[in-house]
Amino acid sequence: MTFFLSRRRLLGGALGLAGLELMKPTVSFALPARIQHQPGITLPQLPFLYFITFDLTTDKKSDIAALMRKWTEAADALMKHESAPHLVDSGDVEGLEPGTLTLTFGFGPGLFMKDGKDRYGLAACRPAPLEDLPRFTGDQLVPAHTGGDLCVQSCATDPQTAFHAIRILARLADNIATPRWAQTGFSPDFAKHQTGRNLMGFKDGTIQPDITNPAVADRVLWAAPTDKPWMQGGTYLVARIIRIALEHWDRTNTGFQEQTMGRQKQSGAPIGGHHEYEPLTLKQTDKDGNPITPENAHARLAAPQENGGAELLRRSYSYDNGLSYIAERWPPWRQGNEFDAGLMFLAYQQDPRTAFTKIFERMSKFDMMNQYTTHIGSGLFACPGRMEGHYVGEELLG
Amino acid sequence: MTFFLSRRRLLGGALGLAGLELMKPTVSFALPARIQHQPGITLPQLPFLYFITFDLTTDKKSDIAALMRKWTEAADALMKHESAPHLVDSGDVEGLEPGTLTLTFGFGPGLFMKDGKDRYGLAACRPAPLEDLPRFTGDQLVPAHTGGDLCVQSCATDPQTAFHAIRILARLADNIATPRWAQTGFSPDFAKHQTGRNLMGFKDGTIQPDITNPAVADRVLWAAPTDKPWMQGGTYLVARIIRIALEHWDRTNTGFQEQTMGRQKQSGAPIGGHHEYEPLTLKQTDKDGNPITPENAHARLAAPQENGGAELLRRSYSYDNGLSYIAERWPPWRQGNEFDAGLMFLAYQQDPRTAFTKIFERMSKFDMMNQYTTHIGSGLFACPGRMEGHYVGEELLG
Numbered sequence: 001m002t003f004f005l006s007r008r009r010l011l012g013g014a015l016g017l018a019g020l021e022l023m024k025p026t027v028s029f030a031l032p033a034r035i036q037h038q039p040g041i042t043l044p045q046l047p048f049l050y051f052i053t054f055d056l057t058t059d060k061k062s063d064i065a066a067l068m069r070k071w072t073e074a075a076d077a078l079m080k081h082e083s084a085p086h087l088v089d090s091g092d093v094e095g096l097e098p099g100t101l102t103l104t105f106g107f108g109p110g111l112f113m114k115d116g117k118d119r120y121g122l123a124a125c126r127p128a129p130l131e132d133l134p135r136f137t138g139d140q141l142v143p144a145h146t147g148g149d150l151c152v153q154s155c156a157t158d159p160q161t162a163f164h165a166i167r168i169l170a171r172l173a174d175n176i177a178t179p180r181w182a183q184t185g186f187s188p189d190f191a192k193h194q195t196g197r198n199l200m201g202f203k204d205g206t207i208q209p210d211i212t213n214p215a216v217a218d219r220v221l222w223a224a225p226t227d228k229p230w231m232q233g234g235t236y237l238v239a240r241i242i243r244i245a246l247e248h249w250d251r252t253n254t255g256f257q258e259q260t261m262g263r264q265k266q267s268g269a270p271i272g273g274h275h276e277y278e279p280l281t282l283k284q285t286d287k288d289g290n291p292i293t294p295e296n297a298h299a300r301l302a303a304p305q306e307n308g309g310a311e312l313l314r315r316s317y318s319y320d321n322g323l324s325y326i327a328e329r330w331p332p333w334r335q336g337n338e339f340d341a342g343l344m345f346l347a348y349q350q351d352p353r354t355a356f357t358k359i360f361e362r363m364s365k366f367d368m369m370n371q372y373t374t375h376i377g378s379g380l381f382a383c384p385g386r387m388e389g390h391y392v393g394e395e396l397l398g
Numbered sequence: 399m400t401f402f403l404s405r406r407r408l409l410g411g412a413l414g415l416a417g418l419e420l421m422k423p424t425v426s427f428a429l430p431a432r433i434q435h436q437p438g439i440t441l442p443q444l445p446f447l448y449f450i451t452f453d454l455t456t457d458k459k460s461d462i463a464a465l466m467r468k469w470t471e472a473a474d475a476l477m478k479h480e481s482a483p484h485l486v487d488s489g490d491v492e493g494l495e496p497g498t499l500t501l502t503f504g505f506g507p508g509l510f511m512k513d514g515k516d517r518y519g520l521a522a523c524r525p526a527p528l529e530d531l532p533r534f535t536g537d538q539l540v541p542a543h544t545g546g547d548l549c550v551q552s553c554a555t556d557p558q559t560a561f562h563a564i565r566i567l568a569r570l571a572d573n574i575a576t577p578r579w580a581q582t583g584f585s586p587d588f589a590k591h592q593t594g595r596n597l598m599g600f601k602d603g604t605i606q607p608d609i610t611n612p613a614v615a616d617r618v619l620w621a622a623p624t625d626k627p628w629m630q631g632g633t634y635l636v637a638r639i640i641r642i643a644l645e646h647w648d649r650t651n652t653g654f655q656e657q658t659m660g661r662q663k664q665s666g667a668p669i670g671g672h673h674e675y676e677p678l679t680l681k682q683t684d685k686d687g688n689p690i691t692p693e694n695a696h697a698r699l700a701a702p703q704e705n706g707g708a709e710l711l712r713r714s715y716s717y718d719n720g721l722s723y724i725a726e727r728w729p730p731w732r733q734g735n736e737f738d739a740g741l742m743f744l745a746y747q748q749d750p751r752t753a754f755t756k757i758f759e760r761m762s763k764f765d766m767m768n769q770y771t772t773h774i775g776s777g778l779f780a781c782p783g784r785m786e787g788h789y790v791g792e793e794l795l796g
Contacts (some may be wrong), residue, residue, distance in 0.1 A: 011653075022762065034750055043571075050718075052721075059751045074632075088648075088651065088652060089518045089664055090597075090598075090599045090644075090647075091595065091599030091600075091647050091652075091664070092595050092596065092597050092598065092599040093595070094599070094664070095588045095589055095592045095593060095594075095595060096586055096587075096588055096589070097587075097589060100795070101760060144723075158584070158586040158587075159584045159586070159718065160584065160586045160597070160716065161586075163597075163718055165646060167737070170645075170737075171645070173649060178734050178735065179721050179734070179735040179736075180706055180721075180735065181720070181735075182719060182720035182721045182735075183720055184720060186556070186558065188494055188556035188557070188558045188559075189494075189495075189556075190494055191493050191495060192495070194493045197490050197491070197492060197493060198490065198528060199488075199490050199558070200490065201487075201489030201490040201492070202490075205588075230476075236656075246488075247568075247569070250486075250488050250565060250569060251569070253486065254486060266489070266492070272767045285706070318558065320557065320561055320582055321719060321720070322579070322580040322581055322582060322719070323450075323577050323578075323579060323580045325542075334764075336576050336577070337576065337577040337578065337579075338577075339565070339568075341561070
């Protein structure tokens, strides 16, 4: 079983007849078939996540190239439920049913420029979409959970398998890169053909770009043909650790929760609608002329039609780190342990400047949900494609 | 489906003929059939854990009684995949297949005596086995992850369901008790009839008391007939957060890992043995007269025959909290982020003084595994039985 779907095969499947593909000019026909996408990007997503970032400690580009070669070899083995070469396996997943595992690698801005220094002579290769994210309204980013020169997204059918892979990859990074921050996550299997619910109890993922349509995927998800050659077949990942004040949310009545979200809780239908997949009621007004989906509702502010068509592919997980101490900033100013839980937001897109940043700049100012959510960590990564037979990033580092 | 197995039914099942039970004097025949055990104690264990403790903030015993009544009602509903009464459900598990959930409640020493004060007039009801644990060699207990006046063990088929229940129970505790510490855990489904592996890669749980034998359960697990009347049908829980230095363990060769553990890694067989369930090789020596299972091997120090027959029922989970900053106390004195992961040790027993404490006092001094493990949190709880139709703890608090 291969996890690397070649562009050619993806097209063939989507169109039914491979011979038709050259007739569709929107379908990046110029992309060589030898360029593959990394696994772990398209949907559906596996139920458990281990996301980790690393700071590079080496001063040699050749060390990073050697690491990416080792990581790619190890990932190829691990995804086949084999042991990574050149290492004694930790053995903790022996006896688990060979589950599914995807490993996805990304490069942060620090690979190209850090503290004003071009450490590896790669500054000229930095792609324009990998522009540092701006500071958004309300950001409370903790440096220890923000940034990273490299990232690995490990998704698996169980948490032990996801962690097993990360342990091995972290060992291989010795003396080259050191772990910076990590966040685990989960997204349990809801009943078939049902959208999963996040910790707020609302369906999460009803509106997604239809990336099974290659024209949509090429417009929304995969790097543009005009992007750097080493990014062809790649995509950009925005990661945000979004803590949710669950204690407060749970004490908010369902009516106000629905106004905040812009959807009905039980069915997932738009306000005033009946079915989850109906179009949002963005233009409908009540008898007094007020919009039935509030102006500041989350779903409205996230909708492509309210953002000039901007879209991204969400691939988020709930997270739960137990408790942490909080001194509340609002009445009744309670001090004590609250749930350290929320959403590990992961989204892939062609260009964060015109996708995540464009959408979230407005949301960060106006979304009613901001009363309950705080962005406490952030990362931005370029996840390259992969040439058949090459390691991930070889076109940049090799 | 009921999760409360009555003593009578348990005996009936175990003996095949309910009428035989009075003939077995070791089977606590004096215990009224109306006393039930709490769920979540016997095996097998569900794959996900949320364990939380609370500090009592009220000064009224009647508040605690009211809380335990509400908790019991809520638990009964949640374990049937229903919403808890008197609350708007957070809705985050709607659409999940009705999975299995167990909720187990316990009382810490602080309910009976705290800072030298008998806050609730319950000091005389404190059972002798709930004696504070001694300080063990090597303990590095963090106060913020130690203790607790109340505990809840939530085990479920997925992490969202386990957390869902805890969110609801925490809301019900408002103004009576406040969350103190929590730890999530997992124990993935290994292939059928195979013992699961912990993060060290070794099988964990090969030797357990056979509590399907009521005589064993009554000797090892359930409170003694001579214990306090309110503890009849109950048991004692020792919880320990055991951080494992996985980076170091993973760099230790398998031969030394096996010497440390006193078992073979792949098969789980004793040193020099062939099968997992063979007796440990505690007396065998090599040609030089040295024991083939080292004197300080973990499995030897844990074995009942090396501890005067002391036994307990382990019900542990692996835990994974991502990364935390460590300044190593040994060469090469590395400073940086390491995996904050290990074992959430949970063990139920008739009397911790003659079980956990007896066994661990020697292990804490001599176990070779202590090079890799650090106890960073601890809790001790009396988990009462439950009278049919009563709330958990009613015989103590009512």
